[in-house]
Amino acid sequence: MSDVDIEDTINRIKNHKSVQGIVIVNAEGAITRTTYLNEKKDEGDTIAKSIPILAQKARSLVRDLDPTNDLAFLRIKSKQNEILIAPDKDLLLIVIQGPKKQGEDDQ
Numbered sequence: 001m002s003d004v005d006i007e008d009t010i011n012r013i014k015n016h017k018s019v020q021g022i023v024i025v026n027a028e029g030a031i032t033r034t035t036y037l038n039e040k041k042d043e044g045d046t047i048a049k050s051i052p053i054l055a056q057k058a059r060s061l062v063r064d065l066d067p068t069n070d071l072a073f074l075r076i077k078s079k080q081n082e083i084l085i086a087p088d089k090d091l092l093l094i095v096i097q098g099p100k101k102q103g104e105d106d107q
Helices: 003-014 038-065
Strands: 019-026 031-034 074-077 082-087 091-097
Touching: 003 019, 003 031, 003 091, 019 038, 031 038, 038 074, 038 082, 038 091
Parallel strands: none
Antiparallel strands: 019 031, 019 091, 074 082, 082 091
């Protein structure tokens, strides 16, 4: 994925009303892009540290169940928000979104 593609993807996702933040980490777990800046930097760092471990465990489980399969997308919903994880070859896209209000679309 090129830098232009990454920026386009971030901008498209950011425009959804319920999105609270985006973190992209590389294969080593280092943040390559984030919307968690300034006073929210610690929150972004925690996400970048914790979520890749969870995604790797989910990927291992999928492969244990079927060695020809691979993790394509992981969605975790809690009472307060949702964590959306999209693995790519060299990157991991992590999106945190808040709850949708009743009657709200995906915009």
